[in-house]
Amino acid sequence: MxxxxxxxxxxxxxxxxxxxxxxxxxxxxxxxxxxxxxxxxxxxxxxxxxxxxxxxxxxxxxxxxxxxxxxxxxxxxxxxxxxxxxxxxxxxxxxxxxxxxxxxxxxxxxxxxxxxxxxxxxxxxxxxxxxxxxxxxxxxxxxxxxxxxxxxxxxxxxxxxxxxxxxxxxxxxxxxxxxxxxxxxxxxxxxxxxxxxxxxxxxxNGPTNAFAEIRKAVDTATGNSFSEQLDYERDVQGTLGDHPNFMEGVKAFLTKREPEFKA
The missing domain is CATH 3.90.226.10 (2-enoyl-CoA Hydratase; Chain A, domain 1)
Structure with missing residues (x-):
């Protein structure tokens, strides 16, 4: 290039x-x-x-x-x-x-x-x-x-x-x-x-999959009502909650160590 x-x-x-x-x-x-x-x-x-x-x-x-x-x-x-x-x-x-x-x-x-x-x-x-x-x-x-x-x-x-x-x-x-x-x-x-x-x-070093969703959530909020945004947050959390990064974050929190995210 x-x-x-x-x-x-x-x-x-x-x-x-x-x-x-x-x-x-x-x-x-x-x-x-x-x-x-x-x-x-x-x-x-x-x-x-x-x-x-x-x-x-x-x-x-x-x-x-x-x-x-x-x-x-x-x-x-x-x-x-x-x-x-x-x-x-x-x-x-x-x-x-x-x-x-x-x-x-x-x-x-x-x-x-x-x-x-x-x-x-x-x-x-x-x-x-x-x-x-x-x-x-x-x-x-x-x-x-x-x-x-x-x-x-x-x-x-x-x-x-x-x-x-x-x-x-x-x-x-x-x-x-x-x-x-x-x-x-x-x-x-x-x-x-x-x-x-x-x-x-x-x-x-962070959970890049969640970072991409944070950007979308912040930008989506400007066109949503408060109630609509609550539903949006719920739906995204349901998806992110099934990702290995969430479990790694929970384990790291409970064991008082830094998380090691893979994606």
């Missing part, structure tokens, strides 16, 4: 966006490589958590506007944009979101446009103090935020802040992003990867 690197060690699959000369902006080649990598991580029993970061001075600058588009002859520019999302960007984001293993994003430098969506699709986002999040779509391009930004932003920071970020396109510093609840944590630049790896190691 030319646009990313993927290395799995000690249960952690480290995926690095590797187009530093263009701030790791997303083109068709990167989309293809990302989808291949995510599929590999899904199938690899040695990979228990996915950690995504960017090479160089930025995490991801969003779509590569200078790259050759996906427009087919006869399509308008707008139709070409929508077509590219249909066959590339959206499938990539759906496949990342559907990964049955925890996802961590270590945001180094700027995350702009679709790069914000790529960061926020992770379960846990850790950013360097020098990092920032910028919604460039509206004020710079006359578009709406995409790659899931309109889904994540209001859920994480509320409608008022989500609209202001999207309408004005101001840089949101990582420290403020953490204060607002957009991300999990902001850390010193020189400790970003050590912090991210520590979180990844903790998750890699």
């Amino acid at each position: 030319e646009t990313i690197t993927l290395e799995t060690k000690n249960g952690i699959a480290l995926l690095t966006l590797n187009r530093p000369e263009v701030l790791n902006s997303i083109d068709t080649a990167l989309i293809a490589d990302m989808r291949t990598a995510v599929a590999q991580v899904e199938k690899d029993p040695e990979a228990r958590v996915l950690l995504i970061t960017g090479a160089g001075r930025g995490f991801c600058a969003g779509a590569d506007l200078a790259a050759q588009g996906q427009r087919i002859e006869g399509m308008s520019v707008g139709q070409g944009v929508a077509h590219g999302m249909t066959i590339g960007f959206n499938p990539m984001m759906r496949e990342i979101y559907a990964l049955s293993k925890p996802i961590i994003a270590a945001v180094n430098g700027v995350a702009a446009g679709g790069g914000v969506g790529l960061a926020l699709v992770a379960d846990i986002v850790i950013a360097a103090k020098s990092a920032s999040f910028v919604q460039v779509f509206g004020p710079r391009l006359g578009l709406i935020p995409d790659l899931g930004c309109t889904w994540h932003l209001p859920r994480l920071v509320g409608r008022a802040r989500a609209l202001a970020l999207a309408l004005m396109g101001d840089k949101l510093p990582a420290e403020t992003a953490a204060e607002w609840g957009l991300i999990w944590k902001c850390v010193d630049d020189n400790s970003l990867m050590s912090e991210a790896n520590a979180v990844a190691a903790k998750l890699a």
Whole structure:
């Protein structure tokens, strides 16, 4: 894969966006490589958590506007944009979101446009103090935020802040992003990867099958009534309760030792 690197060690699959000369902006080649990598991580029993970061001075600058588009002859520019999302960007984001293993994003430098969506699709986002999040779509391009930004932003920071970020396109510093609840944590630049790896190691030793269900449960709750969510929790617990991880957790608790989860 030319646009990313993927290395799995000690249960952690480290995926690095590797187009530093263009701030790791997303083109068709990167989309293809990302989808291949995510599929590999899904199938690899040695990979228990996915950690995504960017090479160089930025995490991801969003779509590569200078790259050759996906427009087919006869399509308008707008139709070409929508077509590219249909066959590339959206499938990539759906496949990342559907990964049955925890996802961590270590945001180094700027995350702009679709790069914000790529960061926020992770379960846990850790950013360097020098990092920032910028919604460039509206004020710079006359578009709406995409790659899931309109889904994540209001859920994480509320409608008022989500609209202001999207309408004005101001840089949101990582420290403020953490204060607002957009991300999990902001850390010193020189400790970003050590912090991210520590979180990844903790998750890699956990019950990854349950972690995937936790993500689904939290997101499902926003569309459920309280009573509906209680039923949802009951149904999932019934499934997870039959998994060997639950019995291992119970035995470890009763014998006062650390559990050793296998999946």
